[in-house]
Amino acid sequence: MIKVVLLGSGNVAQHLIEVMKNVSSIDLVQVFARNSNQLNHLLPSSKIVSDYQKIAAADVYIISVSDNAIAEVSGKLPFDNRLVVHTSGSSDLSVLDNKNRKGVFYPLQTFTKGKKVDFTPIPICLETENEQDYQLLKNLGNCISKKVFQINSEQRKSLHVAAVFVCNFVNHLYQIGNKICEANQIPFEVLHPLIQETAQKILELKPKEAQTGPALRNDTKTIQKHLDFLSDENYTTIYKLLTQSIQNGNKL
Amino acid sequence: MIKVVLLGSGNVAQHLIEVMKNVSSIDLVQVFARNSNQLNHLLPSSKIVSDYQKIAAADVYIISVSDNAIAEVSGKLPFDNRLVVHTSGSSDLSVLDNKNRKGVFYPLQTFTKGKKVDFTPIPICLETENEQDYQLLKNLGNCISKKVFQINSEQRKSLHVAAVFVCNFVNHLYQIGNKICEANQIPFEVLHPLIQETAQKILELKPKEAQTGPALRNDTKTIQKHLDFLSDENYTTIYKLLTQSIQNGNKL
Numbered sequence: 001m002i003k004v005v006l007l008g009s010g011n012v013a014q015h016l017i018e019v020m021k022n023v024s025s026i027d028l029v030q031v032f033a034r035n036s037n038q039l040n041h042l043l044p045s046s047k048i049v050s051d052y053q054k055i056a057a058a059d060v061y062i063i064s065v066s067d068n069a070i071a072e073v074s075g076k077l078p079f080d081n082r083l084v085v086h087t088s089g090s091s092d093l094s095v096l097d098n099k100n101r102k103g104v105f106y107p108l109q110t111f112t113k114g115k116k117v118d119f120t121p122i123p124i125c126l127e128t129e130n131e132q133d134y135q136l137l138k139n140l141g142n143c144i145s146k147k148v149f150q151i152n153s154e155q156r157k158s159l160h161v162a163a164v165f166v167c168n169f170v171n172h173l174y175q176i177g178n179k180i181c182e183a184n185q186i187p188f189e190v191l192h193p194l195i196q197e198t199a200q201k202i203l204e205l206k207p208k209e210a211q212t213g214p215a216l217r218n219d220t221k222t223i224q225k226h227l228d229f230l231s232d233e234n235y236t237t238i239y240k241l242l243t244q245s246i247q248n249g250n251k252l
Numbered sequence: 253m254i255k256v257v258l259l260g261s262g263n264v265a266q267h268l269i270e271v272m273k274n275v276s277s278i279d280l281v282q283v284f285a286r287n288s289n290q291l292n293h294l295l296p297s298s299k300i301v302s303d304y305q306k307i308a309a310a311d312v313y314i315i316s317v318s319d320n321a322i323a324e325v326s327g328k329l330p331f332d333n334r335l336v337v338h339t340s341g342s343s344d345l346s347v348l349d350n351k352n353r354k355g356v357f358y359p360l361q362t363f364t365k366g367k368k369v370d371f372t373p374i375p376i377c378l379e380t381e382n383e384q385d386y387q388l389l390k391n392l393g394n395c396i397s398k399k400v401f402q403i404n405s406e407q408r409k410s411l412h413v414a415a416v417f418v419c420n421f422v423n424h425l426y427q428i429g430n431k432i433c434e435a436n437q438i439p440f441e442v443l444h445p446l447i448q449e450t451a452q453k454i455l456e457l458k459p460k461e462a463q464t465g466p467a468l469r470n471d472t473k474t475i476q477k478h479l480d481f482l483s484d485e486n487y488t489t490i491y492k493l494l495t496q497s498i499q500n501g502n503k504l
């Protein structure tokens with residue numbers, strides 16, 4: 001049994017609580033939250049503390065709070081030389097206070113409040129200062145996921161940028177597609193199978209091999225038709241830039 | 253049994269042949285192709301013709317060739333007043349020659365050569381000049397798919413533009429994510445679950461509700477970190493534009 005204290009009550013924290021409380025090899029000893037109301041549906045109140053002095057003993061302390069608060073929370077812990085990790089994709093290992101052993105336990109996924117997540121396929125990206133702590137985090141990661149990776153701070157930074165492209169920006173393109181459909185009285189559901197297939201494709205093909213469309217074909221006639229059709233200046237700019245980027249990328 | 257003659261031998265044509273030859277309620281009478289070699293693995297040579305004069309009688313003629321060739325092929329058909337349709341998302345109904353009854357049978361999906369496609373969930377977007385032809389195309393569509401929609405030329409044009417955003421451009425963002433991973437010795441597979449979840453999410457949530465990330469949170473610190481990290485000017489431009497677009501879209 002790995003004893004865990006989790007600190008945080010936000011979106012990622014709640015998903016971690018949800019999965020960790022249900023795994024037999026993890027003992028979720030306690031959760032620290034300034035606002036315990038948010039956790040009442042997940043845990044008995046006896047397991048929730050909001051006073052740093054009452055934090056229990058554990059093998060690992062997982063700080064899952066907003067990036068800006070990691071340093072403060074780690075600094076207020078009333079003990080030293082224990083393993084304290086954060087769950088942030090965009091924060092360096094070094095934001096954690098020096099008095100404890102540092103680590104990162106970053107589940108690379110987009111978490112939606114209220115939407116239950118299967119952790120099994122989610123990559124858990126780990127970083128520690130020493131091998132022993134790495135083994136502990138690896139064991140912990142394996143309790144909830146089949147995919148555990150050693151990723152250093154520099155790599156994690158690049159992963160986080162890449163994630164913005166393939167998740168946040170991709171979703172924004174879905175939103176533009178949705179708006180174009182709405183403006184033309186077409187149910188967005190018509191595009192669902194295309195969206196799913198586009199995502200499925202890259203499980204088998206490299207994205208470069210999976211690329212299709214007028215930009216790749218250099219089909220200037222269709223591209224011009226599309227630009228004429230798009231009245232929104234913002235959409236036109238995005239269309240032109242991504243078309244050009246596809247064409248440049250293809251030359252390389 | 254609906255009698256079909258298909259004209260074309262390219263990517264979409266091959267996928268249509270594959271599905272139509274295996275459906276009991278469709279009689280794929282014949283395929284017309286200038287280059288029959290491409291179809292030998294799909295059909296007996298007795299079913300393939302390359303002479304317009306030898307085209308058999310059918311209920312519907314499906315022209316599935318490149319956009320530029322639709323007008324020419326439809327003009328060369330040696331008969332009139334039959335139902336002739338094309339399969340193009342970006343072509344108007346009017347590109348078909350006037351001597352026959354016109355229609356569109358547009359399967360909205362990204363087709364990859366050699367990757368077998370399940371047509372059942374693929375939206376078939378139909379347009380005809382009269383109700384009787386519409387019923388015929390609807391019956392034909394229902395033979396291969398559960399989703400048949402009536403979509404006029406103007407709507408289809410908008411759908412095609414939307415499809416470029418949610419498929420071609422999305423795939424390009426996958427490619428950028430892949431390149432960032434490669435440059436930092438990270439297997440792209442680490443991003444696969446995130447990509448799948450991002451696509452799955454919009455089956456339940458509207459894209460606007462599903463949006464996450466530093467742009468939406470107005471997290472200027474993380475955005476600046478990401479811009480500092482990206483050395484490629486093209487990526488920086490795309491990052492800035494899409495970040496801004498997310499922020500503007502959110503204000504509306």
